[in-house]
Amino acid sequence: MKQNLLALISGVIFGLGLCISRMADPNKVLNFLDVTGNWDPSLMLVMGGALAVTLITFRFILKQAHPVLTEKFQLPTKKDLDTRLILGATLFGIGWGMIGFCPGPAITAIGFGLTSPYIVVVMMLIGFLTHKLLLDKG
Amino acid sequence: MENFTPYSALAGGVLLGISASLLLLFNGRIAGISGILSGVFTTSNSAEKVWRLLFLLGMVVAGFTYQLLFPDSFVEREDFPLSLLLIGAFIVGFGTRMGGGCTSGHGVCGIGRLSKRSIIATVVFMTSGVATVYVIRHVFGAVL
Numbered sequence: 653m654k655q656n657l658l659a660l661i662s663g664v665i666f667g668l669g670l671c672i673s674r675m676a677d678p679n680k681v682l683n684f685l686d687v688t689g690n691w692d693p694s695l696m697l698v699m700g701g702a703l704a705v706t707l708i709t710f711r712f713i714l715k716q717a718h719p720v721l722t723e724k725f726q727l728p729t730k731k732d733l734d735t736r737l738i739l740g741a742t743l744f745g746i747g748w749g750m751i752g753f754c755p756g757p758a759i760t761a762i763g764f765g766l767t768s769p770y771i772v773v774v775m776m777l778i779g780f781l782t783h784k785l786l787l788d789k790g
Numbered sequence: 791m792e793n794f795t796p797y798s799a800l801a802g803g804v805l806l807g808i809s810a811s812l813l814l815l816f817n818g819r820i821a822g823i824s825g826i827l828s829g830v831f832t833t834s835n836s837a838e839k840v841w842r843l844l845f846l847l848g849m850v851v852a853g854f855t856y857q858l859l860f861p862d863s864f865v866e867r868e869d870f871p872l873s874l875l876l877i878g879a880f881i882v883g884f885g886t887r888m889g890g891g892c893t894s895g896h897g898v899c900g901i902g903r904l905s906k907r908s909i910i911a912t913v914v915f916m917t918s919g920v921a922t923v924y925v926i927r928h929v930f931g932a933v934l
Binding site: 654655656657658659660661662663664665666667668669670671672673674675676677678679680682683685686687688689690691692693694695696697698699700701702703704705706707709710713714716718719720721722723724725726727728730731732733736737738739740741742743744745746747748749750751753754755756758759760761762763764765766767768771772773774775776777778779780781782783784787788 | 791792793794795796798799800801802803804805806807808809810811812813814815816817818819820821823824827828831832840841842844845846847848849850851852853854855856857863864865866867870872874875876877878879880881882883884885886887888889890891892893894896897898899900901902903904905906907910911912914915916917918919920921922923924926927928934
């Protein structure tokens, strides 16, 4: 119960962060990626602000024996670089550069009452499913 | 650079960091949105589904509330090609699963715990994103 409430609160804070920083505006993101055009560096400060927090807190948090409400930390286990990581990240960047939406802003934008975020989320889900069927069997 | 909004960008970024810290500290989970969203469909464990859906619901509620308090903060893009939206969003979905994360999972949380994979992934998707916008805006000259 507490875990669910915590997840909800974290989600609200995350969504607010994306609205206040305006990262939920795909044009703002595209203007960040447009380094040779009318460049808008804001996204760099968004990441900078987020990392200023996580680089400090994660060090402290991951030294704890276990999370406050659960038995263990569930972290990614892969350590080495592989083709899927590089190719997947390359593809993600291409799609991101085409539409200006990554998953977080697309979900948050569902709350705006506009049509395109629904289209983006549905197509993203179809992308997830296609990956599952083609590359992540079993 | 007249569109640059340093203070709201930093403030919003700090909120993302606080959110990710809370989720890790209390629930032991990484706030990676593509992973949280895809997990809703890949797990058969109902407790797993519930916390993921609540996190995502929280994000939607935040968007709804913000737009309610500050009407028309976010508006629909005029004349954005539907085909580009469909294909781009599909590639975002496919690519984030193949690469095991997106801007939040790799960019904020992964770099936050100094994961080599996440640092490399972030450099790679930033680079391919920049290259893609360059091609669309400056090679094809599309104003999108």
